[in-house]
Amino acid sequence: MNNIQKNRWKDQAFKFWGIFCTMIGLVLLTIFIGDILIDGIRRIDWDFITDLPSRKAENSGIYTALMGSIWILALTTIIAFPVGVAAGIYLEEYAKNNKLAGLLEINISNLAGVPSIIYGLLGLEVFVRIMNLGASVLAGSLTLSLLILPIVIVSTREAIKAVPQSIKDASFALGASKWQTIWHQILPASGGGILTGVILALSRAVGETAPLIVVGALAYVPFAPQSPMDEFSVMPIQIFNWISRPQAGFIENAAAAIIILLGITFIMNGIAVYFRNKWQKKWK
Amino acid sequence: MRKIKELIIEKTLMTSALITIAVTLGIILVLSIEAIQFFSEVSIFDFLTDTQWTPLFTEKHFGILPLLSGTLLTSFIAISVALPIGLTISIYLSEYAPKAFRKAVKPLLELLASIPTVVYGFFALVVVTPFLQGFFPDLAGFNSLSAGIVMGIMIIPYISSISEDALHAVPASLREASYGMGATKLQTAFKVIVPAASSGIIVSIILAISRAIGETMIVAIAAGQQPRLTLDPTVPVETITAYIVQVSLGDVQHGSLEYRTIFAAGITLFTFTFLLNTLSYRIRKKYQEKYE
Numbered sequence: 022m023n024n025i026q027k028n029r030w031k032d033q034a035f036k037f038w039g040i041f042c043t044m045i046g047l048v049l050l051t052i053f054i055g056d057i058l059i060d061g062i063r064r065i066d067w068d069f070i071t072d073l074p075s076r077k078a079e080n081s082g083i084y085t086a087l088m089g090s091i092w093i094l095a096l097t098t099i100i101a102f103p104v105g106v107a108a109g110i111y112l113e114e115y116a117k118n119n120k121l122a123g124l125l126e127i128n129i130s131n132l133a134g135v136p137s138i139i140y141g142l143l144g145l146e147v148f149v150r151i152m153n154l155g156a157s158v159l160a161g162s163l164t165l166s167l168l169i170l171p172i173v174i175v176s177t178r179e180a181i182k183a184v185p186q187s188i189k190d191a192s193f194a195l196g197a198s199k200w201q202t203i204w205h206q207i208l209p210a211s212g213g214g215i216l217t218g219v220i221l222a223l224s225r226a227v228g229e230t231a232p233l234i235v236v237g238a239l240a241y242v243p244f245a246p247q248s249p250m251d252e253f254s255v256m257p258i259q260i261f262n263w264i265s266r267p268q269a270g271f272i273e274n275a276a277a278a279i280i281i282l283l284g285i286t287f288i289m290n291g292i293a294v295y296f297r298n299k300w301q302k303k304w305k
Numbered sequence: 306m307r308k309i310k311e312l313i314i315e316k317t318l319m320t321s322a323l324i325t326i327a328v329t330l331g332i333i334l335v336l337s338i339e340a341i342q343f344f345s346e347v348s349i350f351d352f353l354t355d356t357q358w359t360p361l362f363t364e365k366h367f368g369i370l371p372l373l374s375g376t377l378l379t380s381f382i383a384i385s386v387a388l389p390i391g392l393t394i395s396i397y398l399s400e401y402a403p404k405a406f407r408k409a410v411k412p413l414l415e416l417l418a419s420i421p422t423v424v425y426g427f428f429a430l431v432v433v434t435p436f437l438q439g440f441f442p443d444l445a446g447f448n449s450l451s452a453g454i455v456m457g458i459m460i461i462p463y464i465s466s467i468s469e470d471a472l473h474a475v476p477a478s479l480r481e482a483s484y485g486m487g488a489t490k491l492q493t494a495f496k497v498i499v500p501a502a503s504s505g506i507i508v509s510i511i512l513a514i515s516r517a518i519g520e521t522m523i524v525a526i527a528a529g530q531q532p533r534l535t536l537d538p539t540v541p542v543e544t545i546t547a548y549i550v551q552v553s554l555g556d557v558q559h560g561s562l563e564y565r566t567i568f569a570a571g572i573t574l575f576t577f578t579f580l581l582n583t584l585s586y587r588i589r590k591k592y593q594e595k596y597e
Contacts, residue, residue, distance in 0.1 A: 028489045028491070028492065029489060031489070031491055032489040032490055032491040032492075035397075035401075035490075035491045035494075036397070036401050036490075038393060038397075039393055039394070039396065039397025039398075039401055039402075040397065042389075042390045042393040042394050042397065043394050043397055043398065043402075043410060043414075045390060046390070046394065046413075046414050046417060046458070046461055046462075046465075047410070047413055047414070049417075049458055050413070050416065050417055053420075053424075053428055056428070056432055057424070057427075057428075060431075103321075104321045104324060105321075107317065107318045107321035107322070108318070108321040108322040108324065108325060110318055111315075111318035111319050111321060111322040112322055115315055115318060115319070116319070116322070124326070125322055125325060125326070127586060128325055128326055128329050129325050130582070130586050131329065131579065131582050131583065131586065132325060132328060132329060134512065134515050134516075134578055134581070134582035134585075135332065135519075135575065135578060135579075135582075136518070136519025136520075136521070136546065136574060136575075136578055137519070137521065138519065138521045138546050138549055138550070138571070138574075139332060139336075139519070139571055139574065139575050139578075140332075141549075141553070142332075142335060142336065142549070142567065142568060142571045143328070143331055143332050143335050145553075146335040146339070147331060147335065150559065167328050170324070170325060170328070171325070174322075174325070198307060198311055199311060200310070200311050200314045200315075221419075224419060225419070227421075228419075228420070228421025228422070228423070228424075229421070230421070230422065230423045230521070230522050231422075231521035231522055231525075231546065231549075231550060234550055234553045234554060235549060235550070235553045235567075237553070240554070257421055257423040257522075260423050260424075260427065261423050261426070261522065261525075261526065264423075264426065264427050264430060264431075264526055265526070272431060275427055276427070279423075279424050279427060282421060282423075282424070283420065283421075283424065286419060286420065286421060287416075290416070290419055294412065
C-alpha cells in the first residue's frame with residue numbers, strides 16, 4: 022500500500038468513525054426515551070394527573086407538582102419577558118459602543134455561565150430572607166426569571182440585529198422618532214425571533230430543579246398553590262423525590278412524570294423551532 | 306413633549322439592562338457576606354487543607370477538598386466522554402456530512418442539551434449504573450462513573466455545536482488550497498481547519514467544563530452524598546453542588562454555621578466557573594476580531 026492509498030484509507034476510516042459518533046448521540050437519545058416510555062407509560066392515566074401526592078406509590082399523582090410548574094411558568098414569563106426584551110432593546114438600539122455597553126455585554130455573557138444552583142443561593146438570601154417572601158411561588162419565579170434573563174436578552178438582541186437597516190432608515194426618513202421606529206417597525210419585524218428565544222428560555226425554566234430546591238420548594242405539598250405567596254412543588258422536584266425512594270413503585274411514578282415533563286419540554290421546543298422557521302423565511 | 310417621552314423610555318430600558326449588573330453584584334455580595342461570616346468561625350487554612358468535610362456530623366470538619374475532588378472527578382469523566390465524541394461530530398458534520406444531513410442532525414443533537422437534568426439523573430441511576438455493574442460487579446449503587454458518563458452525554462452538544470460553528474466559519478479558500486495540494490479531507494481537517502478554528506474549539510471546551518462543574522441534579526441523584534477525597538470512580542462521592550442540594554433538602558436553621566457552609570461551598574464553585582467563563586469570553590473576543 023503506498024502513501025496515497027494509506028491516506029485515502031485513513032480518510033474513509035475517519036468518515037465512518039464520524040458517522041458512528043454522530044449516531045451514538047442519536048441512538049442514546051432514542052434509548053433514553055424508549056426506556057423511559059417502557060418504564061412509565063402504563064402508569065399514566067387521568068388519575069395520575071389529578072391525584073395528590075401520597076405515601077403509597079400507586080395512589081400518588083402529579084397534580085400539585087403540575088400546578089406548581091404552571092404557576093412558576095406563568096409568573097416567570099410575566100417577570101422575565103418584559104425585563105429581558107427591554108434590556109435587549111436597550112443594548113441593541115441605544116447603548117451601542119459606549120463603555121456601559123461593553124460592561125453590560127461582558128456581564129451578561131458571564132451570567133449566562135453561572136451555575137443555576139448559584140441563582141438558587143441568591144434567591145434564598147434576597148427573595149426568601151431579605152424580602153421575606155418565604156419559600157413561595159413568587160420567590161421561585163423571581164429566582165428563575167433572573168436565571169433565564171441572559172438567554173432572553175441575547176435572543177432579543179439576535180432577533181433585532183436581523184432586521185434590515187433599510188426598514189429603520191425608511192421609518193426615520195418618514196419622521197418617526199427612535200421609539201416609534203422600535204415600537205412600530207423593529208419589534209413587529211423581530212417578534213418571531215424574540216418569541217423563539219423566550220419560549221426556549223421558558224422550556225429551560227420548566228426543567229430547572231436545583232435552584233428551586235435551594236429556594237425551599239418542597240417535595241411534598243398537600244395542595245396546589247392558590248396564590249403567588251403559597252408554598253409549591255414543581256414537576257422536576259417531584260421526580261427527584263420519587264427517584265430518591267427505594268420502592269419500585271416510585272421509580273415507575275418517576276418515569277411516568279418524566280414522560281409528561283419531556284412532553285412539555287419538547288412541545289415548547291417544537292413551538293420555538295416553528296416560530297424560528299416561519300420568521301427566518303420572512304427575510305429571505 | 307415627545308423628547309421627554311423618548312427620554313423616559315430610554316431610561317426605563319436602561320434600568321432593565323442595569324438589572325443584570327445588579328444580579329451579578331447581588332450574587333457576589335450574598336456569597337461574600339455569608340462566606341465572610343463562615344470564615345470568621347472556620348479558618349480559611351482548614352477550609353483549604355482539611356481532607357474531611359463533615360459539617361452535619363457531631364465531629365465537624367470543614368475541608369472543601371473532598372467536595373472539590375468529587376466535582377473535578379465527575380467533570381473529568383464527563384469531559385473524557387464528551388470531548389472526543391463532540392469534536393469528532395463537529396469535524397464530521399462540518400467537513401464530511403452532506404448539507405441536508407447536517408441540517409437535520411444538529412437540532413436533534415441540541416435536543417440532548419434541552420432535556421431537563423433530573424431526567425439524566427434518573428437515567429444514570431436506573432439504567433447506566435445497573436448496566437455498568439454487569440461489567441464491574443464492584444461498582445457501588447452511587448458512583449461518579451455513571452454520573453460522569455451521563456453528564457458527558459449531556460454536554461456533547463455544547464462541544465459539537467460551538468465547535469462546528471467555528472469550523473464552518475473557516476474561509477473556504479483555506480480548504481480549497483489544501484485540496485489543491487492533494488490533501489485528503491482528513492488531512493485538511495486536522496492540519497488546516499482545526500488549527501484555524503482552534504480558538505472557537507477551545508471556547509467550546511471551556512464552556513463544557515464550566516457546565517460540568519456547575520451541574521447539579523445528575524450528580525446529586527447518581528453520584529451519592531458521601532464526601533470523600535478519592536479518584537476512584539466506582540465509589541460514592543459528593544460534589545459541591547450535590548452538597549448544597551443535600552443541605553437545602555434538610556431543615557437547617559437560617560444563620561447557623563451549617564447554613565453558611567452552602568455559601569462557602571457556593572463561592573468556591575462560583576470562583577471556578579467565573580474564571581472559566583471570563584477566559585472563554587476573552588478568547589471569543591480575540592477570535593471575533595481575527596475573522597472580521
